[in-house]
Amino acid sequence: MAELIARPPCQGLLPLEIGTTTLSETDAGVLTSIMPFKGQEAALSEALIAAHGMAMPAANRTTGRAGIRAIWFGRGQVLLIGPSPHEALAWYAALTDQSDAWAVVRLEGAGAVDVLARLLPIDLRATQFKRGHTARTELMHMMASITRVGDQAFQIMVFRSMATTLVHDLKTAMEGVAARR
Amino acid sequence: MRITCPFCGERDRREFYYQGAAVALERPVADAGEEAWDAYVHLRDNPAGVTKDLWYHESGCSSWIVVTRNTVTHEILDCTLACDTKSEVSI
Numbered sequence: 001m002a003e004l005i006a007r008p009p010c011q012g013l014l015p016l017e018i019g020t021t022t023l024s025e026t027d028a029g030v031l032t033s034i035m036p037f038k039g040q041e042a043a044l045s046e047a048l049i050a051a052h053g054m055a056m057p058a059a060n061r062t063t064g065r066a067g068i069r070a071i072w073f074g075r076g077q078v079l080l081i082g083p084s085p086h087e088a089l090a091w092y093a094a095l096t097d098q099s100d101a102w103a104v105v106r107l108e109g110a111g112a113v114d115v116l117a118r119l120l121p122i123d124l125r126a127t128q129f130k131r132g133h134t135a136r137t138e139l140m141h142m143m144a145s146i147t148r149v150g151d152q153a154f155q156i157m158v159f160r161s162m163a164t165t166l167v168h169d170l171k172t173a174m175e176g177v178a179a180r181r
Numbered sequence: 182m183r184i185t186c187p188f189c190g191e192r193d194r195r196e197f198y199y200q201g202a203a204v205a206l207e208r209p210v211a212d213a214g215e216e217a218w219d220a221y222v223h224l225r226d227n228p229a230g231v232t233k234d235l236w237y238h239e240s241g242c243s244s245w246i247v248v249t250r251n252t253v254t255h256e257i258l259d260c261t262l263a264c265d266t267k268s269e270v271s272i
């Protein structure tokens with residue numbers, strides 16, 4: 001058997017520090033999409049509370065905390081980030097391992113909102129998009145998931161195959177914001 | 182142009198894929214006859230005014246949305262989930 005070496009999606013590209021923002025790769029652990037069976041949403045939420053200590057999030061919201069989080073991931077879909085899913089969840093939902101399918105990065109700093117304003121068509125100001133809020137949207141034509149994980153920190157996810165493009169676009173926007181300060 | 186997704190809220194048009202007239206919601210029954218099926222497959226209205234389209238929230242939540250809009254004024258009048266609308270249509 002060949003020995004396969006795990007390689008993070010943004011290896012060799014991150015971290016970056018430009019102006020007042022930093023961009024780093026997040027080792028998110030296990031990623032599992034949870035798609036509840038018809039009529040099982042409430043039972044699934046109870047099972048998620050019992051197994052992982054957090055309820056199923058409403059649309060555009062997250063539950064949990066750093067290291068163990070459930071984020072709304074689209075219509076009828078939630079992404080469990082961190083732990084391996086408890087087997088009881090499979091009674092109420094279709095579970096799919098997505099661990100190696102996504103690039104997960106963290107953009108942090110005073111200019112983070114200004115950087116993202118150059119790339120995303122949604123309002124991410126703190127009054128509109130608070131900690132615990134999440135959105136599915138597009139980042140320069142890439143399908144993306146954006147979550148505010150701190151007062152000046154965002155988690156950004158795109159398909160793993162687009163990791164290099166993601167870093168390039170974020171780096172360009174970070175340089176643009178830094179140049180205007 | 183901005184479309185209000187029932188899940189995601191008001192979003193820019195660029196997040197959506199345009200499928201076309203919402204005829205898929207009015208599929209004829211199997212034995213409806215040649216004329217009904219010919220109209221369903223080939224004939225489309227081209228209204229100057231209110232029309233119904235299907236849009237896909239492609240880079241958002243992946244919902245199919247029935248958008249009622251005015252082709253003259255570009256006003257968006259209504260946005261509903263296609264899955265809800267479809268369940269009301271008897272097939």
Ligand SMILES: [Zn+2]
Pocket residue numbers: 186187188189190238241242243244
């Ligand atoms: Zn949506």
